[in-house]
Amino acid sequence: MVVDFWGKIKKRRLSSLYLLYGTESFLLTETYELLVRTVLTEEEREFNVSVYDCEDTPVQTALEDAETFPFLGEKRVILIKNPYFFTAEKEKEVEHDLKKLESYIMSPSPFSIVVFVGPYEKLDERKKITKLMKEHAEVFVASPLAEKELREWIVERAGQSGVMVEEHAIDTLLKLAGTNLMTLANELDKLILFVGPGGMIQQETVEKLVSRTLEQNVFVLVEKVTKRQIDDALQVFYDLLENNEEPLKILSLLAGQFRLLYQVKWLAAKGYGQQQIASILNVHPFRIKLAMGQAALFSEEELTTVMRQIAEADYKMKSGTMDRQLVMELLLMRWNEGITNNIQ
Known part of the structure; x- marks a missing residue:
């Protein structure tokens, strides 16, 4: 969907009205910037791009700007952020003339491209203004990508x-x-x-x-453990220490990853598929796919035991009864002895 939407813009199959909304803010920004790059040259952007925020500016002010002729160019781009009147959010102090907006939607300026952008998960489809906008504008929903x-x-x-x-x-x-x-x-x-x-x-x-995030390094660490490559797992741990990561934080993320493996394995055993599990756990489907691969190498009993051992290590670290780095090293070496044969 994203690539198709961008393709229409690149081919200059443009609309006078756009409504971009969704929770994936990076996609919203990329789509708006692509529109600007496609419609205006670098020189034209200086004079023909205007930005308004509905949190503090009436929408009619932005629309008046949209009806102003471009300067040294053929088009203007008007960005209108946070158009909360398309949602179920309560009215705010700024008074928006929605009748004026309705009129503009029905007859937009031929020399302006008006782009409404909002970080909203959903719109209020019951509202007349929302229905009208969705009927006449090009709509892009920026949801997390599959x-x-x-x-x-x-x-x-x-x-x-x-x-x-x-x-x-x-x-x-x-x-x-x-x-x-x-x-x-x-x-x-x-x-x-x-x-x-x-x-x-x-x-x-x-x-x-590629620079790995702390979370991705923990994923790699778990992968090394599942393959009984404990020397490699220890090296990942030492690399994290060199990057000033705390053993307790690493252990916490390790617990989260094994908890995910247990949840995925349990739900899969109940007959749920990858997409269903992703929805239930509110985790990206690709991460669930990887977790399912790792979880397949453990029995439920092994995962339960691993979680118990992590809890014991957590107690030792927090109580100060043993050096935190040593606790982590002993935990990894303990898994090396029995990761695939009913961990004791």
């Missing part, structure tokens, strides 16, 4: 710079950087800069250059 859309987004973003991406490289990028679009964009831009126009981002390049 795995397929994430992959398309990565390929599209790299393609804008003339760079291709191997399928395995995408797998590794998602594993190491996670599904947060801001983080992914930063890491992808770094990879694009490294390979240059006409280049190909390969798995080895991703492994070499």
